[in-house]
Amino acid sequence: MTKLGNAIFRRLVIIIPYAWLLFFFLIPFLIVFRIALSTTAIAQPPYVPVFSLSDGISGIWANLQQLSFDNFIWLTEDTLYLNAYLSSLKIAAISTFLTLLIAYPLAYGMAQAPRSWRPTLLMLVILPFWTSFLIRVYAWIAILKPEGLLNQFLLSIGLIDDPLIILNTNWAIYIGIVYSYLPFMVLPIYSALEKMDHSLIEAAQDLGCPPITAFWKVTFPLSLAGVVAGCMLVFIPAVGEFVIPDLLGGSQTLMIGKTLWNEFNANRDWPVSAAVATILLLILVVPIVFFQNFQAKAEEKGK
Amino acid sequence: MKSLGNIRRSFAPWADPHSKPFITFRNITKKFGDFTAVDNLTLDIYHREFFALLGASGCGKSTLLRMLAGFERPTAGEIILDGQDIADIPPYRRPVNMMFQSYALFPHMTVESNIAFGLRQDGMPKADIAARVAQMLKLVKLEQFAKRKPQQLSGGQRQRVALARSLAKQPKVLLLDEPLGALDKKLREETQFELMDLQQELGLTFVVVTHDQEEAMTMADRIAVMSHGKVVQVATPAEIYEAPNCRFVADFIGDVNIVEGKVTAVANGTVEIAGADFKVRTVSEVVPATGAAAAFAVRPEKLKVSRAAPADPGINASEGEIWDIGYLGDMTVLHVRLPSGQVVKTSMLNAQREVDNPIGYDEKVWVSFAETAGVVLRD
Numbered sequence: 001m002t003k004l005g006n007a008i009f010r011r012l013v014i015i016i017p018y019a020w021l022l023f024f025f026l027i028p029f030l031i032v033f034r035i036a037l038s039t040t041a042i043a044q045p046p047y048v049p050v051f052s053l054s055d056g057i058s059g060i061w062a063n064l065q066q067l068s069f070d071n072f073i074w075l076t077e078d079t080l081y082l083n084a085y086l087s088s089l090k091i092a093a094i095s096t097f098l099t100l101l102i103a104y105p106l107a108y109g110m111a112q113a114p115r116s117w118r119p120t121l122l123m124l125v126i127l128p129f130w131t132s133f134l135i136r137v138y139a140w141i142a143i144l145k146p147e148g149l150l151n152q153f154l155l156s157i158g159l160i161d162d163p164l165i166i167l168n169t170n171w172a173i174y175i176g177i178v179y180s181y182l183p184f185m186v187l188p189i190y191s192a193l194e195k196m197d198h199s200l201i202e203a204a205q206d207l208g209c210p211p212i213t214a215f216w217k218v219t220f221p222l223s224l225a226g227v228v229a230g231c232m233l234v235f236i237p238a239v240g241e242f243v244i245p246d247l248l249g250g251s252q253t254l255m256i257g258k259t260l261w262n263e264f265n266a267n268r269d270w271p272v273s274a275a276v277a278t279i280l281l282l283i284l285v286v287p288i289v290f291f292q293n294f295q296a297k298a299e300e301k302g303k
Numbered sequence: 304m305k306s307l308g309n310i311r312r313s314f315a316p317w318a319d320p321h322s323k324p325f326i327t328f329r330n331i332t333k334k335f336g337d338f339t340a341v342d343n344l345t346l347d348i349y350h351r352e353f354f355a356l357l358g359a360s361g362c363g364k365s366t367l368l369r370m371l372a373g374f375e376r377p378t379a380g381e382i383i384l385d386g387q388d389i390a391d392i393p394p395y396r397r398p399v400n401m402m403f404q405s406y407a408l409f410p411h412m413t414v415e416s417n418i419a420f421g422l423r424q425d426g427m428p429k430a431d432i433a434a435r436v437a438q439m440l441k442l443v444k445l446e447q448f449a450k451r452k453p454q455q456l457s458g459g460q461r462q463r464v465a466l467a468r469s470l471a472k473q474p475k476v477l478l479l480d481e482p483l484g485a486l487d488k489k490l491r492e493e494t495q496f497e498l499m500d501l502q503q504e505l506g507l508t509f510v511v512v513t514h515d516q517e518e519a520m521t522m523a524d525r526i527a528v529m530s531h532g533k534v535v536q537v538a539t540p541a542e543i544y545e546a547p548n549c550r551f552v553a554d555f556i557g558d559v560n561i562v563e564g565k566v567t568a569v570a571n572g573t574v575e576i577a578g579a580d581f582k583v584r585t586v587s588e589v590v591p592a593t594g595a596a597a598a599f600a601v602r603p604e605k606l607k608v609s610r611a612a613p614a615d616p617g618i619n620a621s622e623g624e625i626w627d628i629g630y631l632g633d634m635t636v637l638h639v640r641l642p643s644g645q646v647v648k649t650s651m652l653n654a655q656r657e658v659d660n661p662i663g664y665d666e667k668v669w670v671s672f673a674e675t676a677g678v679v680l681r682d
Contacts, residue, residue: 003666004336061376186391199404199407202372202374202394202401202403203409203468205374205394206372206469207400207420207468209424213424217420218409222411
């Protein structure tokens, strides 16, 4: 009885996350993908064909034949999309790198801090989440604008003569992304560093490594899993980021999130924006799948 | 020739006043805040010696080892290695290597890379590194595991990798922090002898920290028994066991029976002590004053239990009653309750498989010992 109960329970535990992914990821994605294969129409919803169960099998077949990859072909014909994708990837990559540069020392310091301080430090890292994301991004406008806090401060101490133009440039986007996503980078790196055995560092020193070499040869490689996780947690949402470039970036900032928003709202072209979203997903998912495959193979090889 | 313990030593530089110590701790004190881990300790260790620091946890033995490795700085005093004060030398430049209790193997590297780590750090040519790694793998019999990662090895194999890694740089001194602590009993016993052979073969100085007295007794040339940051006794295992210099050492190493009493007579190397159950007459190097309180220590295996009264029941003998019997296979432990209520531990070697009419529970017996069986403790 208990054995059977256990088996059912085990199945259930596995089924729940898969069911979640099925209903809230795979099915919505298929809906989006289907829209990407449709054509715009002045209608409600603004595309054809619209599938309906009342059409019957022949109706659905007729509708299926109307679907086409024209929207995807269209994306390759207008360089706007390609440029938006590339620019998004570039901005996300630079932001991820900058986040890593700030987050690593922070996480390292936290992991080195006395044990009794760590919960407090961890709390401080998570603290910004208590305020709305939108409000925090708006606050950066007040800081970065030409007559903002930053420029007032720099002018008053005489470091600069003219206000710096940061708002509405890519730099403002970098600052916004680094600031917003910092905890997502700090936490996985901290957790990797925190569980590391300190005697490994001593062993490295004992075998002739000065502290800095010991860091690069032992500490850093062992925290790599945290670094990779942190980079993914920052890079993936940063590529599709819309709010930060919209509020802090300039009008000429090209990011795929903004392009998508324009297609969807301003142009009311649902099929093209759905195609943009599908490609974005592929750009992000395919490399991760490859990476994980590669890692699994490397682990296999080690055994 | 008479000697303490059933062993003859040819290696004994500590007994030679002309030999120079290889490692000297001089008036070493180490404080962590208010806590004194090592307290004004002075100790000499000789070249090629297998030296054990033995003590309960928190006695300062690991701190002493870590100061030798360079991970802790002494609060006061100096450490001299091969004629050089090493207090200011960082761990990565000291000619010593350590085998860590947790082994501290680099989990992201193969066995081979772990062993080569220190050599690469020294910028040794690649061919030489490969040769040395092969030699080390052979030494610890792990040739076929070179490409494995540490987590794919058993506990015993990891211990060997850690040993090979710490020996690869051919250090002047090898420090071993509880080297066998993580192994099971059988493997531990085998490895003890392997370590001894290895030390002999390589001609290195080994300093081992352990809380396991059996391990220290088996492997070490000399043992320093430590307590509360101080060395209580430094001597060969046989001396420590047969002639402990104080109650702490007598009690810490092995089992012991202590007879408390008053000194009644002292004459040419013989001391008589009147205890509650025993009138002790013993040869003694320690000569207390007549009338003073004294403690006499005697090991269980040196007590004889018999049904018949000994020749002179007035000296070094007492009647008693069997209280507990423990059969351990190689020997049998008998606890005998004496008239005063003190229970003494005795042990008998089971030299024969079959015994006629063995001693049983609640039997009246005599406990006796020879004049050379025990020692008067210095206090």
